[in-house]
Amino acid sequence: MRVIVGRIGRPHGIRGEVVIGVRTDEPDLRFTAGATLGFGPDPDGEAPPGHLTVASARWHSGQLLVGFTGITDRTAAGELTGSWLSVDSSQLPATPDPDEFRDHELIGLSVRTSAGQVVGVVTDVLHYGQDLLVVRHPGGPEHLVPFVKAIVPEVDVAAGLLVIDPPPGLLDAVQAE
Numbered sequence: 001m002r003v004i005v006g007r008i009g010r011p012h013g014i015r016g017e018v019v020i021g022v023r024t025d026e027p028d029l030r031f032t033a034g035a036t037l038g039f040g041p042d043p044d045g046e047a048p049p050g051h052l053t054v055a056s057a058r059w060h061s062g063q064l065l066v067g068f069t070g071i072t073d074r075t076a077a078g079e080l081t082g083s084w085l086s087v088d089s090s091q092l093p094a095t096p097d098p099d100e101f102r103d104h105e106l107i108g109l110s111v112r113t114s115a116g117q118v119v120g121v122v123t124d125v126l127h128y129g130q131d132l133l134v135v136r137h138p139g140g141p142e143h144l145v146p147f148v149k150a151i152v153p154e155v156d157v158a159a160g161l162l163v164i165d166p167p168p169g170l171l172d173a174v175q176a177e
Contacts, residue, residue: 002086011077020064031057
């Protein structure tokens, strides 16, 4: 599975550097010189159409500027604008905290209530000040479930299961079926 780590923005200067819209918590690790990144126009694509190797990376006025091997002028850099950068999830190290999960680990997990009721499958994770799991019921509604320990007491990635203890009203549409 591909994990998005950034998006290429406008060129910076005349030597081929670009501004990166960072989409990772570890930009200094992902954009280190020599790192190979998949790139392409589709953020949901499993296999990117190409690869870029980071030649240089530096922070300037709060923005990450990256130069790629073989991209040596503003025109070539401009042709990359809008491309998504990704890494294979197998390249990511395990998180040291057992209660910390990456989005790609949660997407696809089956969701059940603590009483055993099937709720659906995690289809996305949203980060809007409060992490929210997007859970779609097969053939039914979509629910936003706050990703907090009080509501999501159990996550078993290996078993492909996420258990929730929903407060009253959170799953009314599913419970009415």
